[in-house]
Amino acid sequence: xxxxxxxxxxxxxxxxxxxxxxxxxxxxxxxxxxxxxxxxxxxxxxxxxxxxxxxxxxxxxxxxxxxxxxxxxxxxxxxxxxxxxxxxxxxxxxxxxxxxxxxxxxxxxxxxxxxxxxxxxxxxxxxxxxxxxxxxxxxxxxxxxxxxxxxxxxxxxxxxxxxxxxxxxxxxxxxxxxxxxxxxxxxxxxxxxxxxxxxxxxxxxxxxxxxxxxxxxxxxxxxxxxxxxxx
Amino acid sequence: xxxxxxxxxxxxxxxxxxxxxxxxxxxxxxxxxxxxxxxxxxxxxxxxxxxxxxxxxxxxxxxxxxxxxxxxxxxxxxxxxxxxxxxxxxxxxxxxxxxxxxxxxxxxxxxxxxxxxxxxxxxxxxxxxxxxxxxxxxxxxxxxxxxxxxxxxxxxxxxxxxxxxxxxxxxxxxxxxxxxxxxxxxxxxxxxxxxxxxxxxxxxxxxxxxxxxxxxxxxxxxxxxxxxxxxxxxxxxxxxxxxxxxxxxxxxxxx
Numbered sequence: 001x002x003x004x005x006x007x008x009x010x011x012x013x014x015x016x017x018x019x020x021x022x023x024x025x026x027x028x029x030x031x032x033x034x035x036x037x038x039x040x041x042x043x044x045x046x047x048x049x050x051x052x053x054x055x056x057x058x059x060x061x062x063x064x065x066x067x068x069x070x071x072x073x074x075x076x077x078x079x080x081x082x083x084x085x086x087x088x089x090x091x092x093x094x095x096x097x098x099x100x101x102x103x104x105x106x107x108x109x110x111x112x113x114x115x116x117x118x119x120x121x122x123x124x125x126x127x128x129x130x131x132x133x134x135x136x137x138x139x140x141x142x143x144x145x146x147x148x149x150x151x152x153x154x155x156x157x158x159x160x161x162x163x164x165x166x167x168x169x170x171x172x173x174x175x176x177x178x179x180x181x182x183x184x185x186x187x188x189x190x191x192x193x194x195x196x197x198x199x200x201x202x203x204x205x206x207x208x209x210x211x212x213x214x215x216x217x218x219x220x221x222x223x224x225x226x227x228x229x230x231x
Numbered sequence: 232x233x234x235x236x237x238x239x240x241x242x243x244x245x246x247x248x249x250x251x252x253x254x255x256x257x258x259x260x261x262x263x264x265x266x267x268x269x270x271x272x273x274x275x276x277x278x279x280x281x282x283x284x285x286x287x288x289x290x291x292x293x294x295x296x297x298x299x300x301x302x303x304x305x306x307x308x309x310x311x312x313x314x315x316x317x318x319x320x321x322x323x324x325x326x327x328x329x330x331x332x333x334x335x336x337x338x339x340x341x342x343x344x345x346x347x348x349x350x351x352x353x354x355x356x357x358x359x360x361x362x363x364x365x366x367x368x369x370x371x372x373x374x375x376x377x378x379x380x381x382x383x384x385x386x387x388x389x390x391x392x393x394x395x396x397x398x399x400x401x402x403x404x405x406x407x408x409x410x411x412x413x414x415x416x417x418x419x420x421x422x423x424x425x426x427x428x429x430x431x432x433x434x435x436x437x438x439x440x441x442x443x444x445x446x447x448x449x450x451x452x453x454x455x456x457x458x459x460x461x462x463x464x465x466x467x468x469x470x471x472x473x474x475x476x477x478x479x480x481x482x483x484x485x486x
Contacts, residue, residue, distance in 0.1 A: 028360055095321075
């Protein structure tokens with residue numbers, strides 16, 4: 001017991017936690033697919049409600065895709081830390097040797113891989129269905145790549161803060177949506193600009209700046225939330 | 232936690248629950264008679280106080296344990312046994328007191344302290360969708376230990392590839408104990424480790440305890456039933472409020 005065993009390094013541990021979450025997501029495929037199906041279904045409802053005018057849909061496509069992605073990314077957040085807290089796994093994660101902020105970051109990365117990335121893939125067919133011009137598609141996907149990462153970070157932070165609260169599930173959207181509005185505005189504005197022939201770069205750069213700020217700050221806040229939740 | 236301490240029994244030990252009263256009487260360190268008082272014990276816990284809401288759950292609890300020693304935490308439901316374990320694991324910050332590990336304040340860096348701790352909670356913390364081997368993969372990776380060996384020591388190898396949801400309560404408990412073994416940590420904090428175990432498994436547990444203590448490890452376990460820990464010391468937490476509440480609810484026989 002005196003000679004310390006070979007402990008895993010922090011990157012190894014981080015990868016192990018992400019790997020475990022991915023495996024869990026694969027095992028519970030229905031939960032994972034749920035948010036993507038919601039995204040596609042919600043997006044498909046707009047033409048039915050607004051009427052099939054191609055001109056109208058083309059104009060509204062950026063907003064529809066972005067709002068649906070935002071709402072779809074919210075769906076699995078409730079369970080992100082909730083299931084870990086309920087079965088005692090959170091205690092074990094906190095004792096795994098990773099600092100709480102990195103436990104939170106690992107979960108956020110796992111959330112992006114299991115929710116953000118599939119949304120990104122599903123966004124292309126949805127956008128085409130709504131009549132978004134093909135040349136604009138890379139800008140949509142670029143913006144969404146940044147935007148879904150921001151959503152995973154902010155969402156993970158909010159999920160850890162409401163963890164253990166009695167009406168956490170209700171509180172969560174109220175906390176995430178206002179914080180995520182800048183991403184929504186810049187992301188949709190980039191597409192609008194591209195469609196009208198203006199420069200879309202500043203909007204995407206602002207999205208990138210938002211991500212750069214959220215990347216260190218959200219895990220730190222989430223780590224504090226996790227500490228408080230296991231107390 | 233348990234039936235007591237609800238908002239209903241306001242007058243149960245009203246004088247005992249206010250923070251101000253904690254300062255009135257001097258810290259009650261529950262002395263554990265050590266055969267030879269060591270100069271600097273491996274684990275030295277001083278004067279731990281914890282509030283749960285308005286209630287003082289732990290009041291000036293102290294203990295000293297040297298390498299290879301074992302301690303049983305006993306006391307009625309709600310006496311703060313699990314809370315004390317969580318404090319020792321660094322999961323919960325106490326309102327007062329110190330946890331010293333070889334003379335160093337362990338709670339100052341709780342992430343570093345986590346490497347010294349193997350914690351078994353009330354719950355088994357197994358993901359029902361993953362197999363036993365997959366459930367143990369993360370702790371094995373963290374400590375760089377061999378999951379097969381740990382499963383072998385708890386007679387779990389034949390079940391290694393079954394999803395955890397197929398396991399019985401006792402088998403899940405053994406899996407959670409395998410995680411404790413995997414951690415290769417000097418300080419074992421076990422919350423009712425024998426819960427749901429059959430006689431044979433308790434025999435396995437005895438071997439594990441013995442190996443761990445011979446290697447210089449410490450075992451601290453809460454329990455309501457005898458555990459196979461020879462010459463373990465006992466710390467009885469009073470839990471006076473819990474007793475009051477139990478009598479008030481006429482549930483004394485249950486607790």
